Amino acid sequence: MPLVFRFGLVAGVLGCLLCIAGCQQTASEPDWRTKDFERIIEAARGTTVRWYMYGGWPHVNEWVDTYVAPAMQERYGISVKRVPMNAPVFVNKLINEKSAGKDPGTIDLVWINGENFKATKNAGALWGPFAEQLPNWQRYVDPSTVAQDFGFPTKGYEAPWGRAQFVLIYDAKRTPNPPRSAESLRRWIQDHPGRFTYPQPPDFTGSAFVRQLFYATTGGHEQYMDGFNATLYARNAPRLWEYLNGIEPSLWQQGRTYPQSSATLDTLFARGEVDFSMSYHPPHAQNKILDGTFPASVRTVALANNSIANTHYTAIPFNAPNKPGAMVLANFLLSPTAQLSKYKPENWGDFPAIDLDRLDQSQRRRFEDVDLGPATLSAETLAEHAVPEIPIGYLEAIEADWKSRVLTN
Numbered sequence: 071m072p073l074v075f076r077f078g079l080v081a082g083v084l085g086c087l088l089c090i091a092g093c094q095q096t097a098s099e100p101d102w103r104t105k106d107f108e109r110i111i112e113a114a115r116g117t118t119v120r121w122y123m124y125g126g127w128p129h130v131n132e133w134v135d136t137y138v139a140p141a142m143q144e145r146y147g148i149s150v151k152r153v154p155m156n157a158p159v160f161v162n163k164l165i166n167e168k169s170a171g172k173d174p175g176t177i178d179l180v181w182i183n184g185e186n187f188k189a190t191k192n193a194g195a196l197w198g199p200f201a202e203q204l205p206n207w208q209r210y211v212d213p214s215t216v217a218q219d220f221g222f223p224t225k226g227y228e229a230p231w232g233r234a235q236f237v238l239i240y241d242a243k244r245t246p247n248p249p250r251s252a253e254s255l256r257r258w259i260q261d262h263p264g265r266f267t268y269p270q271p272p273d274f275t276g277s278a279f280v281r282q283l284f285y286a287t288t289g290g291h292e293q294y295m296d297g298f299n300a301t302l303y304a305r306n307a308p309r310l311w312e313y314l315n316g317i318e319p320s321l322w323q324q325g326r327t328y329p330q331s332s333a334t335l336d337t338l339f340a341r342g343e344v345d346f347s348m349s350y351h352p353p354h355a356q357n358k359i360l361d362g363t364f365p366a367s368v369r370t371v372a373l374a375n376n377s378i379a380n381t382h383y384t385a386i387p388f389n390a391p392n393k394p395g396a397m398v399l400a401n402f403l404l405s406p407t408a409q410l411s412k413y414k415p416e417n418w419g420d421f422p423a424i425d426l427d428r429l430d431q432s433q434r435r436r437f438e439d440v441d442l443g444p445a446t447l448s449a450e451t452l453a454e455h456a457v458p459e460i461p462i463g464y465l466e467a468i469e470a471d472w473k474s475r476v477l478t479n
Contacts, residue, residue, distance in 0.1 A: 102393050103198070107205055107401070111146060114394040118149040121384075121399065123181035125154020126333065129357055133417050142402060148395050153177075161186045164195040164387050175389035179396040182228065183382045184220045185462045190385070191227055197386045199226025200397060206404035210424035216381055221297060221461030228383035229400040230423035232412065235379040235452050236278050237370040239339065239347040239355045239445075248346075251374045252286035256317055263320045265345045269335050270328035270477070271469045278350055278378055280468060281460050284310045286376045291457045298463025307468070311475040318476065328477070340364060350380075352452060353419025356443035360416055369445050377455040381423060406433050415443050 102110055119142070125131055131152065139150040160180060167175050182190070190196050201207050201216075207229060216230045217223065238255075240248045249255040259266045269276030285291045288306035318325035322344050329335040332349065339347035340363050349355065349370075358364035384403060386396045402408055406429055409422045419442065426434050442448075459465075 099393070102397065103200055103203060107203070107397075110394045110397055114392070114398045115147040117392050117395045118151055119178045119392055119395040119399050120151045120153055120176060121179045121181070122153045122155050122160045122177050124156060125152075126156075126331075129361070130418055130420075133412065137411055137417065138399075138403070138408070141408070142399060145402070146398055148398060150399060157182060157186045161190055164190055164389075165193045167387075167389060168193050168195040173389035174391035175387055176391070177387045178390045178392045179384050179386060179399055181231075181382065182385050183380065184459070185465060187219050187224075187228060187383065187385065188222045188462055190387075191222075195388050196227045197388045197390060197393060200386060200393075201226045201229040201400070204229060204397065204401040204404060206401050206424075210404060210406065210428050212425040212428075215425070216383075216423075219381065219383065220459045220465065221295070221463075224383070228385045229404060230381050230383050231400070231403040231409075232382050232423050233379065233421040234350045234382065235352050235372070235421070235456055236275075236282060236350050236377050237348065237352050237355075237372050237447065237452075239349060239364075239368060239370050240345060241339075241365060241367050242369045243365075243367040244342075245345050248369075248371045249373075250371055252283055252313070252376060255373065256313065259317045260320045262345065264322055264324070266317075266320070267322035267325075267328060267335065267338070267344055268348065269332050270330060271472045273329075273331050275332035275335070275348055275350055276328070277465065277469055279348055280310070280314070280472060281465065282373060282376045282378055283313055284460070284464070284468060285378075285457060286373065287313045290375070291460065294460050294464055295458065297461050298467070303464060303467055307471065307475075310468070311471075311479075314472075314476045315479060336363070350378075351420065353415045353421075353442055353446045355445040356415045357419055359443065359445055364445075366444075370447055372447060372452060372455040375455055376457055377452065378459055379452075379456040380459040406436075410436055410440070413437060413440055415441075415446065419446070 134152050142148045142150050160177060211230060219228060249258040268279045271277040271280055287309045293302065329338065335347050338344045352370065355364060355368050355370050359366055359368055384400045386393055390396055404424060409424050412418050412420045413422055426437055
């Protein structure tokens, strides 16, 4: 996911007589966190859920419109209205509504993670906790895998619905021996001037690429997992800037400019102007092969021991007018049926957020039988190189410093 998400300001939280410890509930509606889920489904029947989400991926939009929405209507009589909006916009909207005490609002469910979750949660702009109440969360989610989002505790305010991991994309005909480590990538870039670039942070994909290099150039991820340490960052970050400044003259356009988004980088790669694209979704290259954008010879590679992985979530705003409908939709997205549909490359290819070990044998076999295509790395290979996302404080520091240390240096 894009994911995708940037925020602006932190709101002052108004005193609210109806709020207790960030768990908002208007006096006129039941506390849905305490209700039986069958009661919630009944309350949601015949309603509309307005789902605000990143709209820049046509295949994801199509999956929501042609699979999720019809399934929700058929199963629960619920209409799903997808509202495309970049996360920074709806995050600021929610924070401003919280500051103004606007309740009810207009958003029932959001697609969110990372710093945007932290910003809205800290502003009291999310409702919950609700995730552990979802039957499919109880049946299929490993709590240990969703306890934190970019190092920030989720505490049941987010329901997982997908997993992502960073890969580089290349054409095996043009680049038969792609680099497989940060150091070999540096040599490749310098040996092939003008054939590599990356999206400009804070683009989500470009930022993830830089974070991978931060791990690789400073001794690995383990040292950063206890939260932001300004002294550690100040000591280590110069090695990252040295790497990025060193490759800059050999980048596309000699590093004078960078693609504004991963979609732009995809276009440059498809045109043959550069030899690599990149994605936070391992099956992205296979998606592009299937839609005819990339040739069949395209493949992916994960840099050794530095392939960042994360989970993306849905969350319910504090002033969601249809909390029962939002809970039913979040629960449906966690169902094995929906997770399997999402996992298929022809639909999206997003990795499951549920623990496949909790499925029965026939359910698990359906996931194992999914053909991810030759461009997608195996789950075993991805797991071998996976590392966790960095705590948000480092992300914010890296993105802020990239502008002065690289872009305008």
